[in-house]
Amino acid sequence: MLAFLRTQLQELLEQRAALKTELDEVLKAPSEEKRDLTDQEQTAFAEKRDAIKKTDTDMETIQARIDELEDEEKRSAKADEIRSKYQPDSAKPSVTVVSEPETYRKGGKASYFRDLYRSQHIGDRTAMERLQRNDAEVAAGLEKRALTTTDGSAGEFVPPLWMIDDYVALARAGRVVADQVAHQPLPPGTDTISLPKVATGTATAEQATQNTAVQNTDATTTSVSASVATIAGQQVVPQQLIDQSPINMDEILLADLAADYATKLDVFCINNNAANKRGLLNVTGANAITYTDASPTVGEAYSKVGDGIQQIHTGRLLPPDKIFMHPRRWAWYTVSLDTQGRPLVVPVANMPSNVLASMSDVVSEGFVGTLQGLPVYVDPNIPTNLGAGTNEDRIIPIRSSDVILFEGTPRAETFRETKADQLSVLLRFYNYAALHSERYPKSISIVSGTGLIAPVF
Known part of the structure; x- marks a missing residue:
């Protein structure tokens, strides 16, 4: 569109130049005398003048449209720049090229749950082979995605690759905080992850005089531990659904279990309160900023957020990032x-200036804009029932790379025995996770108080 308009504008410029030349020819009088224009010349003059005026009007209209489209391009480029900077890579679509269809896929004939049941309880060899082939496909797919998994044990298999993809997608929507901290694969064979930490460091000092002893201070170390938590869910289904259903229930049941797991893991990262399993809001020694006001304002909250940011600068000696x-x-x-009467937060597409914060996409969860130069992520799993009045929420500036979430790959199992008397099968979904949130308590600031009661709109 812009290229077409610019071509049209250039054509009008050339047309106007030609008309101006013709008009000058009409006005040009013989050099030997001065005379008035003839009736024919006056008519030609009026026609050329009107044509030039129309051309000027058309050019102004096209130039205004060009300016408008260029502004839209700039706004779109700015919005894309902010989104690409702050949205996680997992939010970007990916394309996987495979040489043959996956064993278990959406719309496919093979049912993961049915094969899981038949291999475990009937000894179906074909079902077992499909499950083993699926494990190999998942391992290869996760390697491409820079994720890891560990081998299963008897009766335990990794869910299909499509389910892992959906699990990531659903998790991204339902676990904002969990996705924005640092991630590591959960190592197998442990229920506690301990990381070393320097308790007191070495020291230097000015040498008193030449050939005298220099400062000698030994460092001391300690460790911080994070216990591995199990997050699990189950679903009882009738035997007939597994044996006779014309459609596979895998997509419905696994997706729903994965979605709920995502929410529970996010709550675990935000608000869990147990030794070696502290969520962000319960980290011992985190920066506490109290905002007390019966009539809170955004301007006052702005300064409290700034206080939380500077406390991370001061205590951690490194900047926050979210x-x-x-x-x-x-x-x-x-x-x-x-x-x-002007809004304090303006969409970034409007190229705002002198605003308190800028707004990106309008979303319910995830990246929404910037505040004091830091990306803002909204997460509905942040509690709104805190404080004495059980009506407060929290604002959390953080250096997210200092918080590490260790997470395994989700697993699924089937059991017939416990529900055999009613001809039902129990499907179980679970995963392991550990959160290291207390390595650097000063990397986390918590803004709380009556200034964060339910806002009035």
């Missing part, structure tokens, strides 16, 4: 106005 808040808190920011 801010987490509940969607209702971000909505409070976006609807707030200054004394002139």
Whole structure:
């Protein structure tokens, strides 16, 4: 569109130049005398003048449209730049090229649950082979995605690759905080992950005089531990559904279990409160910023967030990189106005200046904009029932790379015995995770208080 308009504008410029030349020819009088224009010349003059005026009007219209499209291009480029900078790579679509269809795929004839049941309880060799082939496909697929898994044991298999893909997609929507901290694969064969930590460091000092002893201070070390938690769910289905159903229930049941697992893992990362399993809000020694006000304002909250940021600078001596808040808190920011009735948070597509924060995409969960130069992520799993009045939420500036989530690959199993009396099969979905949130408590700031009660719109 822009190329076409620019070509049209150039053509009009050439047309106007030609008309101007013709008009000059009409006005040019013989050099030997001065005379008035004849009637024919006056008519030609009026026609050329009107044609030039119309050309000028058309050029102004096209130039205005060109300016508008160029502004849209700039706004779109700016929005794309911000999204690409702050949205996780897992949010970007990927294409996988395979030489043959996967054993278990959406819309396929093979049922993962049916094969799982038949291999475990009937000894179906063909089903076992399909499950083993699926494990190999998943291992290859996860390697391409830079994820890892560990071998299963008897009666335990990794869910199909399509389910892992859906699990990641669903998890991304339901586990914002969990996806924004640092990640490591959970090592097998352990229920506790301990990391070394320097308790007191070495030291230097000015040498008193030449040939005298220099400062000698021994470092001391300690360790911090994170216990491995199990997050699991189950579903009882009738035997007839596995044996006789014309459709595979895998997609429905596994996707639903994965979605709920994503939510539970996110809550675990945010608000869990057990030794060696502390969520962000319960980390001992985190920076506590209290905002107390019966009539809170965005301007006051802005300074409290700034206090949380500077405390990370001061205590950790490294900058924070993200801010987490509940969607209702971000909505409070976006609807707030200054004394002139102007919004304090403006969409980045509008190329704002002099604003308190900028807004990117309008989403319910995930990256929404920037505040004080840091990307803001909204997560509905942040509690809204905190404080004395059980109506407060929290704002969490954080250096996310200092918090590590160790996570395994989800597993699925089937059991017939416990429900044999009613001809039912129990399907079980589970995974292991461990959160290291207390390595650097000063990397986390928690803004709390009556200033963060439910906002009024």
